[in-house]
Amino acid sequence: MRAQLARVDAVIVQAVIAGALSFAHLHDLAEAAGQGGWKAWAYPVSVDLLLVAAWRRMREQQRAGQxxxxxRLWFLVALAASLSANVATAGLLDLDDVPASLRVVVAGWPAVAFFGGTLLAHTPRTPAPTVTPAPETPPAAAIDEPHREALPEPSPEPEPAAEPITVPVAAPSAPAVSLPPALVDRVRALAEEHRATTGRPADPDHVRVRLGLPPSMTASVAAHL
Known part of the structure; x- marks a missing residue:
């Protein structure tokens, strides 16, 4: 557990350092392009928020199989804007005399970011796949009851031996229902989250309850853990 926490802490520290450097580079570039005051600080916030929003929406659609x-396009646009600012402030560009084309690009970025963020926000979310539970097999007692009623009453007089009556056996339980690929990915994601949090394998019944599935789907969930 301590080793896992140490890895998580290292990732967080690295992310904070990289984010702070990228934030500063975007601010310096915007300020050099004529966007002073609070506007220069708003540019890195706009780029980073578009980057995170596009990444989250991309992952949601991939998990849903859409x-x-x-x-992905808007993620690459935001990534290109951040990377360009980092490279431009590395001494390759005179920040005291930036070209007019760069001023135009920086001034037009808010409209581009607003358009991309609006499209991401209004993209319809894919509903979770619904799984129809398999019909339950009737109990053996319900199948055998008609046959029991159909048996002839014993006769007081001796009769020849009757042929044995064959009573049908109850059908075996229905096999595990196959899950859609999107639901399989969700089952495995919950199992990995449980293993990362507790250090123990996930219980199929626990995963089924978190997904809101009926008890008859426990075997199907267990088949993908």
Missing amino acids: PAGGA
């Missing part, structure tokens, strides 16, 4: 081309 095409994520639009979200």
